Amino acid sequence: MSTTLSELATITAAARAAAPRAARASGAERSAWLTAMADALDAHTAELVAIADEETHLGEVRLTGEVARTTGQLRLFASVVLEGSYLEATIDHAVPSAVPPRPDLRRLLVPVGPVAVYSASNFPFAFSVAGGDTASALAVGCPVVVKAHSGHPKLSVRTAEIVTEALAAAGAPDGLFALVSGREVGSALVTDPAIKAAGFTGSVSGGRALFDLASQRPDPIPFYGELGSINPVVITAAAVASRGSELAAGLATSFTNGAGQFCTKPGVVFVPEESGFEGLLAEAAAEKTGGQLLTDRITAAYPESLSALASNSAVQVVLGSVEQNSAENGASPVVFATTAVAAASEPDRLYEECFGPTTLLVRYSSEEELVAALKALPGSLTGTIHAESSDDTAEVLDLLSERSGRVLFAGWPTGVAVTWSQQHGGPWPATTSLHTSVGATAGRRFLRPLAFQDAPESALPDALKESNPLGIPRRVDGQLQL
Amino acid sequence: MSTTLSELATITAAARAAAPRAARASGAERSAWLTAMADALDAHTAELVAIADEETHLGEVRLTGEVARTTGQLRLFASVVLEGSYLEATIDHAVPSAVPPRPDLRRLLVPVGPVAVYSASNFPFAFSVAGGDTASALAVGCPVVVKAHSGHPKLSVRTAEIVTEALAAAGAPDGLFALVSGREVGSALVTDPAIKAAGFTGSVSGGRALFDLASQRPDPIPFYGELGSINPVVITAAAVASRGSELAAGLATSFTNGAGQFCTKPGVVFVPEESGFEGLLAEAAAEKTGGQLLTDRITAAYPESLSALASNSAVQVVLGSVEQNSAENGASPVVFATTAVAAASEPDRLYEECFGPTTLLVRYSSEEELVAALKALPGSLTGTIHAESSDDTAEVLDLLSERSGRVLFAGWPTGVAVTWSQQHGGPWPATTSLHTSVGATAGRRFLRPLAFQDAPESALPDALKESNPLGIPRRVDGQLQL
Secondary structure (H helix, E strand, O other): OOOOHHHHHHHHHHHHHHHHHHHHOOHHHHHHHHHHHHHHHHHOHHHHHHHHHHHHOOOHHHHHHHHHHHHHHHHHHHHHHHHOHHHOOEEEOOEOOOOOOEOOEEEEEEEOOOEEEEOOOOOOOOOOOOOHHHHHHHHOOOOEEEEOOOOOHHHHHHHHHHHHHHHHHOOOOOOOEEEEOOHHHHHHHHHOOOOOEEEEEOOHHHHHHHHHHHHHOOOOOOEEEEOOOOOEEEEOHHHHHHHHHHHHHHHHHHHHHHHHOOOOOOOEEEEEOOOOHHHHHHHHHOOOOOEOOOOHHHHHHHHHHHHHHHOOOOOEEEEOOOOOOEOOOEEOOEEEEEEHHHHHHOHHHHOOOOOOOEEEEEEEOOHHHHHHHHHOOOOEEEEEEEOOOOOOOHHHHHHHHHOEEEEEOOOOOOOOOOOOOOOOOOOOOOEOOOOOOOOHHHHHHHEEEEEEEOOOHHHOOHHHOOOOOOOOOEEEOOEEEO | OOOOHHHHHHHHHHHHHHHHHHHHOOHHHHHHHHHHHHHHHHHOHHHHHHHHHHHHOOOHHHHHHHHHHHHHHHHHHHHHHHHOHHHOOEEEOOEOOOOOOEOOEEEEEEEOOOEEEEOOOOOOOOOOOOOHHHHHHHHOOOOEEEEOOOOOHHHHHHHHHHHHHHHHHOOOOOOOEEEEOOHHHHHHHHHOOOOOEEEEEOOHHHHHHHHHHHHHOOOOOOEEEEOOOOOEEEEOHHHHHHHHHHHHHHHHHHHHHHHHOOOOOOOEEEEEOOOOHHHHHHHHHOOOOOEOOOOHHHHHHHHHHHHHHHOOOOOEEEEOOOOOOEOOOEEOOEEEEEEHHHHHHOHHHHOOOOOOOEEEEEEEOOHHHHHHHHHOOOOEEEEEEEOOOOOOOHHHHHHHHHOEEEEEOOOOOOOOOOOOOOOOOOOOOOEOOOOOOOOHHHHHHHEEEEEEEOOOHHHOOHHHOOOOOOOOOEEEOOEEEO
């Protein structure tokens, strides 16, 4: 069922042909395309969830929620496009008296062209065929070619059928959206001359390989990869004393939810030595279950990763059993513990992302030990601080801010709200870029600036015409205007 | 006089140490640093211009203007920082009733950390030690390590001394700014773990080599290179008929100014066959001179490039002499002509950037020929259309927009105003990225988003505090507020 290279060539040629039409479509038209997609997916929720559950084992409740998240995402981008700030429309009128004389100069952002989207295993809706990368690229006027994830092929095909039909009914141009599948085609897609940018959510190894292909092209293209993240959490002694049980319950849910397969799972948790938190967590996590993991690869990798960690003499198992985890039995929760001194001395072995219901507690006996262990952290999507107002957390906040894209002061990182202010990205290897893949600004990845100098009104796009026919926020002669 | 690798390690360590202090500095402080740099450079204009003229032969008038441009650029960024929109401050208040409940989420842009800046040969001030890359990086809070260009070593050292002194007097942290020199250090700089992004203006070969090093790092960093551009110009028959002499005079000045060594020099000009434009240009350019080129390499390359073009049977010399150009004689203006059919059939040989006072006229005898030749163009910084209102230029405009970052409808591309709306960048090989290296938004290259979830007011940066103490534009609950 893989797409052939010759089929791929036809598909990317169609995307290239659709690009000028997608770029010329008004914000209202693109907004309508996204809304039509959302409506169609909502209408097919039950059918899609059934297929997804069969392929991913994520359960009906979670998957139904994920469809709603996905269509909410499409609707957010529909509103972002109408609001118009994303165009960054900027007008500087001519200043003939300046030395040298200044021309009339007007700038906006325009779509880069066809975008390749690589689906994720762990979000079969929200980061897959009609997920955030697709929604944000279509929103800003880029055709999309999605590479299906091998973990949910039937769902990918069915989702694509629904999207294709909805787009056609809404009057979107042919070639605006297509699905491809197969490993060979995945590599060919990112090097296809028609493709001008790529979005990816997946493993460090897979993402790095595609990033390298994108960078080594004769004409390099931006590759926006979300690769790997251990999402450190710091808990202070005062926080354990004041609300230890609540924190333990929250952590137990966060690291086991979705069988521990969220990009934002808290993978390493810094806890004060002898604070009693481990006992509270053991209690809270006792009833938690894991379940069947997403793919054969993840299923095989989980017990291997557990065994590797368990074989480290600086690490103890404090909850669950490494041995009872096997590809046959399904995944069950395991909590490890180590010391901040050990973590600081071998971060490459201890700070490693592991898909599955497991987390590593790192015991610290002093602020100095904690700081040294935090300094050894790689980049992450998130960092979390659970502290009391009596704690001085300035240094911890600085260290987590430098190493992550979102810092939490309450709750757990596994929830990723889709809003104007969301940031889903962080220093390498969390992501490859300075952009977000979730939230209203995700479209910025697929836009490039274009300026018009001394253009007649008739040649200007609506966003830059003197009368502001779209009624969008613009910066005029240096002043932001609503 | 090259920096050693051990000196480089000391310098980048100092930049790394300065990064948190630079990031924490208020907009007002950073604005004051930039203003201090501008004031100091203005005060030393005469001294700096004398050194620059000795090293670059660009002449006192041009160089004095370039100092003013450079200090104007520093002052623009000083105002951009104070205005505060560049932070993209975004606040979404909590919505406890949402399903799932939405946390309080606040986002802004923060500096990436130390930035490497590679100076250009052709703008010893505006794209060098204290040029646009340096100004925009410092403005947004990133320490800068500048690699001096070998074409103006004394000027680089003297500029760096003045900048260093001004920054120290203005209270900027040690390590915020440094100069290094030497080829080996240039490569080592972009792979130094302390460096988080790089800005470059120069050749395709040099830029590609550094881009590859940046992309192949264990932790890839963004490399913003401005590499090469031929800046196509299209002139219609109606425009020649209505104002041919004026256009010829403008072109003659634009391709010979600065001895034809601007990134935005019009390198290929599409003219209607038998329109008489060539005669007008020959007249206008007759008195133009070239002069000594910037560096030994450029001096040697110019006659070689001319000879290569002259040896092409599809190309004629219509003004000047290839033979009289040699490394010994200095550069003199040469205008070539070819046909649109030839250009479309061998773009790799005919559409090539050549530093020096030369341009290539491409004669077209029909709209179809013109379109085919435009379709073969590589990416450029600029594209220019000289037409009359009676002309239908829609297709030409689309083709130039797809292939450039700035489209002009009057004037010539060699002037690059430093404004809010400027765009200096374009599809590969014009630049490697979707960002500009000139104008108010240039700082966006050196910023990454950071979100705060459920943060106590005391942990928030001023830009995100509820009361908006900085008084900057922000987006609150989806609404842009001034």
